[in-house]
Amino acid sequence: MKLKIEKVYIIIKNALMSEDVINEDSSTENTEEWDSLGQLSILSALDKEFKGATSKIKELSGVKSVKEIIGILKSHGLLEDES
């Protein structure tokens, strides 16, 4: 299953219960709610939305930014083309 990048932003925003805008520039550095608990919420939410596909992607456990998440999801063919 593939999702749009914008949908991933929404998933992360909801997982973090953040009031901030979440986009490709968002990271642990600039998003208050993105701490260790926030990270667990993101990993859970992604796995739920991608129907179990992301829990097998080990690299996701160490991500610290949306850019990294998008890159990993793209490399695993889980995002729709942006065009």
Add this chain to the structure above:
Amino acid sequence: MKVKITEIEFYLPKTIETLELLKNSNLEWNINLIEEKTGINKRFVTKNNETALDLGVKAANKISKEKLLQIDNLIYVTQSPEYALPTTACIIQQKLNLNNNVSCFDINQGCAGFVYALAVGGSMISNRISKKTLIICSDTYSKYIPKNDRTNRPIFSDGASAILIEMNDKESLKKFSFQTFGDGYKDLIVENSGSNFNNKKGKPKLFMNGNKVLMFTMSKLPDFILKFLKDNNLNINNIDKFIFHQASKIVLENLRRKLNINKNKIPLNYDKYGNTVSSSIPILMKDLLDQNKIKKNENLLLIGFGVGLSLGIALVRWP
């Protein structure tokens, strides 16, 4: 195995540490969020002069003296040993005044430890090495966790359980299976402990890479459970209760979602006791038994997972 569980007891230390209490020394903690994710707002912690051995002895002493004197095998599951040596089970033999015709040994396992002990103890009874085995699970992870450790302090409780197993005329311990992923050993570890850390400074300290442990659990455990069921010609519907190690809310909710198990088949009590490591499965079973929620001939799947990284499953048909 024609072996059954005949009694379960447990003991928790008297000191209760709430999230509210921890916030006093960690003002930046959002305790509502911590509780929302972990499902735990209080845990039981030992005093400085109280050890896992003390808890284990107190749990075992809830079993009658008469039964304790019939035990011929003692298995102590812990990662909080009293000493590097001797074997803590030997000290417990003396503390409980057990007779001398008892084999005593420790199993160094964590959250899968009870399943391991059940397999080993059950095998010893099946092979007529033992007639009555006492399993004691006890840990005091709080001693490895500073009060400002937001990853671990809000989750782990100290606690002990004591479980009697003995011969049965029917097969009750049906099947076991284990998996180990030693490449993840550093993801849940007590640093500055054991002989590997002899020359390092600092106190023993629990480290958990929560992200990796969650990913491990989500990626490995559901497949392992489904394979176990398939290998035994069973499916999710044939299991009456999934008795999971009570890790935390976020872990157990993910497992339930991924396995698509009906909520009423997954009893939970992490909110009452926190994560008591190897005792969490027996404590949950004891709670269910006290509430008459485990019925004769029910199929129970006991599922331990964690440090190692280790997975263990036992299929029990309740006698």
